[in-house]
Amino acid sequence: MINRYCILAFLVLITFFTAKGQSSIKGRVVDEKTQKGIAGATIKADHSLVLAKTDSEGAFVFSLKTYDTVWISSVGYKAKKLAIKREQKNVLVSLMPESVMIEEVQISTGYYSLPKERATGSFDFIDRKTLQRNTSSAILDRLEDIAPSLQFDKRKIGQMNSDNNRTAMRLRGTNTIYADGSPLIILDNFPYDGDINGLNPNDIESITVLKDAAATSIWGARASNGVIVLTSKKGKRDQPLTVSLNAVNSFSPRPDLTYGKDFINAKDYIDLEKVFFEKGIYDARYSDASKSPLSPVVTWLYQHRNNKISDTDLDQRLRSAAQIDLRDEAKRYLYRSSFLQQYNVNMRGGSSDLSYFFSGGWDGQRLHDIGNSQKRTTFSSSVSYYPISQLKFDFGYGFIANNNVANTVDFRNFDYLYPYMSLKQEDGNAPVLRDYNLEYVAEAPTSGLLDWNYRPLDELNLQSKRSGMNENRWSLAINYGIVKGIRLSLNLQSLMASTNYRNLEKKDAYYVRNLVNRYTQADGSRVFPYGDILSQSRQQLTSKSGRLQLDVDRQFGSHRVVFLSGMEQREVVTKLDDYTLYGYNDELLTSQMILDYTKVYPLRPQSSGRIPFPMSTLKENIDRYLSYYANLGYDWKSKYLLSGSVRWDASNLFGVNTNQKGIPLWSVGLAWNMGDENFFKNDVVQQLKWRVSYGKNGNIDRSMTAYPTVSYSVNSSTNLQQALVTSPGNQNLRWEKVATLNVGMDFRIKGKFRGSVDYYRKKSDDLIGIDLIDPTVYYGGSQAKLKRNYAKMETAGMDLTLGYGEIGSRIKWSNEFWLSKTSNRVTDYYGDNTITVMGYTTGMDKRPIKDKSLDALYSLPWFGLDHTTGNPLVINDGVRNTEYTKYINSLSMNDLVNHGSSVPIWTGAWRNNFRWKDLTLSFNIAFKLGYYFRRNSVEYSLLMTNGKGMHEDYLNRWKQAGDEAVTNVPSNPFANIANRDIVYTQSEILAEKGDHIRLRDIRLDYSLSKLLHNRFKIKDLSIYGYLNNVGILWRKNKLGLDPDYPSASYYLSPRIFSLGIKMSY
Amino acid sequence: MKARNTLTLLFVFFSILMQGCKKEWLEIRSSKGLVIPSTLVDAEAILNRTSIMNASRASPLGDIAAGDFVVPPSYWSSLVPWQANAYLWRDEVFIDNVGLENWGNFYQQIYYANLALDILSKNDKTTDTNKFNNIRGRALFFRSWAYFQLAQVYCMSYSEQNKSKRGLPLREGTDLDVKLDRSTLEQTYMLVKTDLEEAVSLLDKNSENIYQPNKKSALMMLARVNLIMQDYKEALVHSDEAIKIDGTLLDYNKLNLSLAYPFKENNTEVIFYASMSYAQIISDTRIDVNAELLKTYEDNDLRKKGFFNLKNGIYNFKGSYIGSGVYFAGLAKDELYLIRSESYLRTGDADKSLADLNHLLINRYSDFQPIKDLPNAELLKRILLERRKELLLRCIAWSDLKRLNLDKETARTITRSVEGSTYILEPNSERYAMPIPKAVVDLGKYEQN
Known part of the structure; x- marks a missing residue:
């Protein structure tokens, strides 16, 4: 609707400005660069009516009726508007070729934009064309392997039970330990508070990546991870209407479900279960009071042992189970x-x-x-x-x-796995093992309970998990030129996003049936309502930003001064509320919430408990930022460039002390266009620019508070309200500071070969780390430690970009290459004595150690397998044996193997473009080098308990003496031996390049x-x-x-x- | 000209914006879910946290060092280093981070008290002056309480000569980036005294429970501090005032002393609840009270039966006013009479002194014959002996030892023998100020004792 009105309004305006008259106009259209005539250029009255076309020399003639403006356009040139006076001859129209215009890269920092030639900092510019190569619907995905030195850290993705299924972005490595390390994302003028992947990539004109201090420091306390500025598309003045589809x-x-090797085929798995069964591994769980789940095969084996099923029956069942492959089933029914x-x-x-x-x-x-x-x-x-x-x-x-x-329904998240799990059977969807053993579940209907089977394919229709997000953005900017070269601007932006999650478990969903059954009393009465369960939550984000800025751009002879200064205020309010309704009826919108949540009921199959209280949460956060900033650019004859910027930040996240001290974050940059010097000027090297910059940026850890926080409870001795200090706060909580030095060079040779090299070194200071604190100052009980600003680290690396313009006559080839190196080292960290040595090998969490990389991958050393048992060996007091627990307890950090970084040190990509007539082929080759990862392997203890821990390596396990020479996979222990799996799965042999x-x-x-x-x-x-x-x-x-x-x-x-x-x- | 005017205008505009909304606008707390304590209710709740302010927080170091008990060698070698070392007054007491609570617990109390005071300073006094005053009084009491206890363990005894010796690092705010130095002994004691004096003026006579300090507790504490500082005049004034408010004593004759724990937690003598943190070396089932000290309890002294439990030839201690194996370390009225009695005597009123002593003892003995006509020196000795007997394992013996060592007449040399070696602690030895835990000295860069 809005579009339509606006177009209408526009059309009205166009007609309003048109005048009347009739005369003949003659002229010529030329290329602005070559001054040669352009053939086939069109002269239009508006976007529809073609008045004339130029001939092979570029000449045109048309008669003017009621128009006083015409558009002249040609493919490959920027369209131009021409005002026509009566009776004109020899009109010369020069059009700017688009290829030349692209050369003029206008980089944007969110506060100002400037041509790349005049920048002293390190910027990467990604134009619309490059952005549109990729068809992903998420804008940031399109940057992968396109933007130099931007890494997508996927270490956490796809891991079972991973709570953080998110790709983390790193620009020029990482320089923080506990704070968020991802770059600040700006949409046009302000940090974007909504979900960035919700943006339509088609609305983005270009992306500027700000890398060094001179580029980013205008963003102050949030800029140390680099800044990515998205510039949205805008209309241009004096352009005819263009519609794009x-x-x-x-x-x-x-x-491909067979990609993961975490599987054992059904036949081998059944054999394995048989042996476990014979060894009595399941005996404790079989017929225990909690009705522990046992896989179907194990259940049949027990039934067979108890003469409930015959030999042939068992045989037949096992044979048919061996035919099933869960991955096939899942591929067919779940994907x-x-x-x-x-x-x-x-x-x-x-x-x-x-x-x-x-x-x-x-x-x-x-x-x-x-x-x-x-x-x-x-x-x-x-x-x-x-x-x-x-x-x-x-x-x-x-x-x-x-x-x-x-x-x-994600089969990888099932509590129990077995490879012969089938999801469908003749009479419908098949039940699979879940919380209780199959015999107990089968008895449920006979004892007056609801069907207690879990059928994954049924669940697809029995739950309804929906989320809806609505985001509205408004912006208003007023820009006023007071006198020549001095402008004052006011920018306002507001964003409101609300997200609703609605999770409905229908009454027949397993989740509900399980609760109802568990709370069904001996007399058959149902304590828990048999109805739908509805959980809803609503998250609301409101952000308001305002900025007042003064821009000065004056030229005094050979001196040019560009100065800007301003203040900015931002407020981000997030609200969350959620609730859960039991016994919900979606038709009548009623629920049954009046239940006795205090009474302890006996539960099935065992134990007792209260009805889980339907939690409701309310949260409200307000973040406020106040900043003052200034930026100065000076150049002399465009040869010597100087830039400087300062910014002062205050926030309600910081403490009063930090806000009052007001030590600004700043940067300076210098650049020298050596290519423009008379002594250097030549036809081969057309551009040679040296850059150096240094400055300080910040980063904020939002999990910390400036003020002390307490939690309330009732004192059992006094019955009075009492408060426990949960965090002493930190009045001096401040941003993490990163000082970046960047030395770079840009060049262009023979017009077509261009590139840049940058070396950088980042020293981070005041990083949030776990610090030891004098108990006199604060004592939280037993340990004198506290998270605060003190740790330091260093990150260094280089970026290289090379590009070659189109070469070749018939097939035109162009390419872009970039290479980035980054590595880091923690330079000051006291260490956390609450983490055990094993804690450094497991998990992906940060385990900073002084003088080591934050990304280091640590493993246990590998001592091979025992000759007679196939057990993994460990060393205790210089002797190889299998006392795992003793070994684990005696480990020190020096015993661990440090492989190197788990994040690529070298990354790069080579993008090629071939153009032949109207056909363009392009492909991108990307590489990552110099890092390690740990792969999965078989974990016997899990195999015995829930069927997880499966891995194809099982087939290559040690089986007999001598196998230790050809395999590192431990033998099947047929018993749960403490720490036996961990010395294998965390060992160095499972680390791969x-x-x-x-x-x-x-x-x-x-x-x-x-x-x-x-x-x-x-x-x-x-x-x-x-x-x-x-x-x-x-x-x-x-x-x-x-x-x-x-x-x-x-x-x-x-x-x-x-x-x-x-x-x- | 026009440009200049416009620029001036702009400058004014900017300045107004900058001044406008800065301070209050940024002071809003960022998360409503977290309670950032800011109201009187919050301050009160912080001080109500008995597990920080009262229970099992006092350090047993003094009583370990004062040594009114014996430790068999086999047991000694199995002890945690800091307890074994403190028992022998070694130069190094703390190994690694173990035993850090003997310092940290007190500074945690000080932090809580300071936090409450910070909150109060940002609140309006006039909305509920009485409540405000009481909370401030409590916070001041707790702070001086913690400093006093610390000074007893880690500082030399207060005297004219010792005034300029090393005191404690004095922490008066909640800022975490503060660099502290050790004050002088005089500064430390002055802070304790002035805090208590203000507390006396602010607190109501009674409080809701024995965990909350009131005027009585502040007065008694002031009396105790002055006694330890040998300002007997002041000690007399304050103890007298406290007794006048409420001086009821427990009559041991009326108690069933054969119980496993004859005293109740909330008995009439208790003014303020505090208890000692657990230490294996003096735990109620392991401790073997010094035979020499035991001898001083006469047969008709009810405390002999009420305080001790003979088991396997060992005299365990069961006389805690907590009524369990946790040792009482708070304030009780029996001590108040002992303070007044000593103060009367030392300020020249022997009759009143004797009267106080008799009043206490009549409640402690069966068939007690009031003491009469005792020479002053003898009377003093008796008072001091009764102090030792009455206040056994109440975090006071070590302070008394130090104080009385200043006077040759009352000085005591104490000895230990462990594993064939004998250890002697001379009066006024530097070792009366115990070493500060190593972790504290390393992190805070303090001068070690």
């Missing part, structure tokens, strides 16, 4: 091919005093997991209005509406523009195909593992095929 469909086949549709339309254009951009998009995605889907509708708009030449108003509005359904080269993607574009030129009023039309995640070209490990997902059960990076069409007129 983009439609892409992407398809990805069913996931499917995924399908993503993206449609986008946008309009942009502008008159002399108005420019506008409107965009609407719709995405729909069917995910791999059956039961999961996502839908997104986006709208964004921006209108700029220039009532008088010095004054500019910008209005922006956008919304995002997201609807997600996540009803999937992660180095690999990957063909990231291939894209083929075919442009139909020339074919359709000037027909159907179409400016540009192309179709394209895109293949993402093509495959790994080379890897160091011999196991076929993708080092990005070493512990994933199924391949998380499947190929994605996309087909799209792009059109504009």
